[in-house]
Amino acid sequence: xxxxxxxxxxxxxxxxxTVSNVINDRPNVGKxxxxxxxxxxxxxxxxxxxxxxxxxxxxxxAIALAVxxxxxxxxxxxxxxxxxxxxxxxxxxxxxxxxxxxxxxVALLKSPRLNMTDGLIFSPLGMGQDDVDALxxxxxxxxxGERVFDAPADHVTMHNVAGARxxxxxxxxxxxxxxxxxxxxxxxxxxxAGLRLAGYRxxxxxxxxxxxxxxxxxxxxxxRADGANVMRELLARGVEFDAxxxxxxxxxxxxxxxxxxxxxxxxEDVAVIGFDDLDEAPYAIPxxxxxxxxxxxIARTAVSLLLQRIESGGGASTARRHVADFQVVAxxxxxxxxx
Amino acid sequence: xxxxxxxxxxxxxxxxxTVSNVINDRPNVGKxxxxxxxxxxxxxxxxxxxxxxxxxxxxxxAIALAVxxxxxxxxxxxxxxxxxxxxxxxxxxxxxxxxxxxxxxVALLKSPRLNMTDGLIFSPLGMGQDDVDALxxxxxxxxxGERVFDAPADHVTMHNVAGARxxxxxxxxxxxxxxxxxxxxxxxxxxxAGLRLAGYRxxxxxxxxxxxxxxxxxxxxxxRADGANVMRELLARGVEFDAxxxxxxxxxxxxxxxxxxxxxxxxEDVAVIGFDDLDEAPYAIPxxxxxxxxxxxIARTAVSLLLQRIESGGGASTARRHVADFQVVAxxxxxxxxx
DNA sequence: ACCACAGCTTACAACGTTGTACACGGCCGC
DNA sequence: GCGGCCGTGTACAACGTTGTAAGCTGTGGT
Numbered sequence: 001x002x003x004x005x006x007x008x009x010x011x012x013x014x015x016x017x018t019v020s021n022v023i024n025d026r027p028n029v030g031k032x033x034x035x036x037x038x039x040x041x042x043x044x045x046x047x048x049x050x051x052x053x054x055x056x057x058x059x060x061x062a063i064a065l066a067v068x069x070x071x072x073x074x075x076x077x078x079x080x081x082x083x084x085x086x087x088x089x090x091x092x093x094x095x096x097x098x099x100x101x102x103x104x105x106v107a108l109l110k111s112p113r114l115n116m117t118d119g120l121i122f123s124p125l126g127m128g129q130d131d132v133d134a135l136x137x138x139x140x141x142x143x144x145g146e147r148v149f150d151a152p153a154d155h156v157t158m159h160n161v162a163g164a165r166x167x168x169x170x171x172x173x174x175x176x177x178x179x180x181x182x183x184x185x186x187x188x189x190x191x192x193a194g195l196r197l198a199g200y201r202x203x204x205x206x207x208x209x210x211x212x213x214x215x216x217x218x219x220x221x222x223x224r225a226d227g228a229n230v231m232r233e234l235l236a237r238g239v240e241f242d243a244x245x246x247x248x249x250x251x252x253x254x255x256x257x258x259x260x261x262x263x264x265x266x267x268e269d270v271a272v273i274g275f276d277d278l279d280e281a282p283y284a285i286p287x288x289x290x291x292x293x294x295x296x297x298i299a300r301t302a303v304s305l306l307l308q309r310i311e312s313g314g315g316a317s318t319a320r321r322h323v324a325d326f327q328v329v330a331x332x333x334x335x336x337x338x339x
Numbered sequence: 340x341x342x343x344x345x346x347x348x349x350x351x352x353x354x355x356x357t358v359s360n361v362i363n364d365r366p367n368v369g370k371x372x373x374x375x376x377x378x379x380x381x382x383x384x385x386x387x388x389x390x391x392x393x394x395x396x397x398x399x400x401a402i403a404l405a406v407x408x409x410x411x412x413x414x415x416x417x418x419x420x421x422x423x424x425x426x427x428x429x430x431x432x433x434x435x436x437x438x439x440x441x442x443x444x445v446a447l448l449k450s451p452r453l454n455m456t457d458g459l460i461f462s463p464l465g466m467g468q469d470d471v472d473a474l475x476x477x478x479x480x481x482x483x484g485e486r487v488f489d490a491p492a493d494h495v496t497m498h499n500v501a502g503a504r505x506x507x508x509x510x511x512x513x514x515x516x517x518x519x520x521x522x523x524x525x526x527x528x529x530x531x532a533g534l535r536l537a538g539y540r541x542x543x544x545x546x547x548x549x550x551x552x553x554x555x556x557x558x559x560x561x562x563r564a565d566g567a568n569v570m571r572e573l574l575a576r577g578v579e580f581d582a583x584x585x586x587x588x589x590x591x592x593x594x595x596x597x598x599x600x601x602x603x604x605x606x607e608d609v610a611v612i613g614f615d616d617l618d619e620a621p622y623a624i625p626x627x628x629x630x631x632x633x634x635x636x637i638a639r640t641a642v643s644l645l646l647q648r649i650e651s652g653g654g655a656s657t658a659r660r661h662v663a664d665f666q667v668v669a670x671x672x673x674x675x676x677x678x
Numbered sequence: 679a680c681c682a683c684a685g686c687t688t689a690c691a692a693c694g695t696t697g698t699a700c701a702c703g704g705c706c707g708c
Numbered sequence: 709g710c711g712g713c714c715g716t717g718t719a720c721a722a723c724g725t726t727g728t729a730a731g732c733t734g735t736g737g738t
């Protein structure tokens with residue numbers, strides 16, 4: 001059915017290796033032969049069999065991306081950026097969903113399915129420091145996020161602490177002092193929730209504002225609904241606050257809806273800031289202030305690091321660590337428009 | 340480096356074919372031999388090389404999914420469902436983004452990259468009826484959506500017309516008569532916009548409400564921002580309406596924010612309904628009424644049809660067409676809560 | 679005049695797996 | 709007790725590609 005090198009070789013009257021050399025732009029092919037072969041390729045509509053190439057050369061031209069769930073906006077947008085960056089390098093992306101389950105994350109790392117790809121970009125959410133050994137794999141690996149420190153793999157991450165601190169300071173700079181937090185994880189130290197909460201405390205301290213545990217709203221998951229629930233609970237408790245820091249944008253958006261439902265004006269009565277700079281943040285009403293964690297840069301860097309590892313034969317040199325620049329994006333939810 | 344059948348065979352003292360037979364549960368292997376081999380597999384940590392298997396057997400265990408852009412919520416949620424369904428069948432998913440560009444869509448269909456997979460689930464957005472021949476491919480293909488009719492491939496789609504009609508009738512049933520539309524495409528007949536607008540007109544007609552072109556808001560793209568812009572324009576024009584039908588949820592959400600910004604209450608002053616039942620619809624404030632087009636069913640059916648084609652050797656039998664059941668989901672944006 | 683060498687091309691093996699054909703032994707039926 | 713058959717296992721080839729080594733031709737140096 002499919003056209004192979006043999007067919008092209010027969011048509012052009014050369015050996016299959018010469019055709020292979022033409023396809024791969026090897027230098028040692030004569031001009032006339034090259035043209036002859038190219039004509040035959042054109043004529044027969046030959047396309048290389050990537051599976052066979054992968055078997056023989058070990059390079060498959062595909063990478064895997066493992067995220068908790070594509071239905072979570074942050075990961076969908078991250079995946080979109082990873083696919084775009086990979087595409088630019090001529091590589092395709094195979095996506096795995098781990099459901100943020102520690103077991104599935106650990107299992108994935110040893111899955112035979114991964115040997116269809118040249119390497120993995122892995123964004124764990126359930127694994128912890130204890131699983132650091134599971135990351136000691138024999139294929140190129142880039143880890144995203146901050147669940148595991150000192151991993152024996154390249155690491156691309158964001159300034160969770162500094163970003164959260166900057167968000168807090170931004171709120172303080174607009175005159176807010178009672179800043180509620182939505183989405184904290186009890187007792188967590190590593191992980192986005194723990195780090196961002198630490199940044200929040202740093203920001204308060206720098207501004208000379210006392211930390212009040214009453215202002216911290218906890219929720220395990222980070223969906224819109226969780227943000228709404230936590231905010232309802234804070235309101236019910238009667239805690240006073242003039243600002244809300246959602247540990248990510250979906251939490252902030254959920255919280256913001258509840259605030260408006262309760263008749264509180266954003267930002268006049270309560271300012272709201274999130275974290276992630278989702279595509280939808282600018283289009284919320286009011287548009288959501290947030291921290292842009294450099295998602296695009298993270299995606300591009302992760303792809304580029306992974307491709308470098310693949311290129312270099314996966315030699316387990318020292319693990320590199322890259323941190324994206326962040327930026328506070330002030331929008332209407334923290335700064336009232338000039339009226 | 341990696342453990343192969345040869346290594347296992349040597350360890351177990353049998354031939355590699357016997358090991359292969361054990362791995363694949365072939366019947367003609369004795370009980371003791373089987374146990375022996377399994378022990379060796381365990382001991383050496385053998386995992387099959389899927390690339391080699393793919394080359395030899397033609398079955399790669401991967402399918403491709405092509406969507407316009409994962410950053411669009413609908414496609415992210417669709418992709419999540421497709422990956423989940425494929426995973427249940429032991430198949431991985433490779434994702435391609437076409438950017439809704441007709442050229443890239445047509446090019447993708449002939450891309451050699453696809454031969455890493457056993458088949459394609461394709462959701463075109465730029466192609467039209469003229470490109471029907473491009474869908475005549477020699478690998479298993481399932482097409483989603485309604486851009487192309489009579490395609491020579493299996494087709495899974497939704498009840499765009501009936502769903503839109505039902506949404507319209509739902510608005511009518513709550514007493515609305517002046518129903519604005521957000522997101523129409525001028526002159527389009529096929530495609531979601533054209534079909535949903537047709538359903539809207541059917542719904543009006545059935546209710547004996549006259550169609551008023553003044554109420555139709557056009558926008559090429561279907562992002563949140565487009566919904567907001569169209570709504571601002573409708574308000575600026577001073578058209579009177581008591582309901583809004585967003586041709587998808589993001590349009591409806593964008594429009595709803597603008598309505599609230601303008602001081603109009605939803606649903607008291609204006610009812611809003613969307614289409615897609617995105618995960619975020621129930622968490623908007625007010626929660627968004629919408630049409631559940633059976634996204635999960637579509638994903639599962641598409642995967643199942645594709646796998647059937649693959650199983651049956653891709654024999655180009657007659658193209659099948661499947662249409663998901665839809666359901667109007669009434670939420671707060673069309674029905675005021677009992678107060 | 680011959681060797682060395684560069685430039686181009688080819689034959690062959692190999693990547694790790696599975697399909698095909700066949701070999702071996704024992705048991706059944708006649 | 710012999711022929712055939714079933715159950716079990718093996719050897720070999722093949723999937724389509726690329727790496728290696730070697731072959732062939734012609735040119736230039738000595």
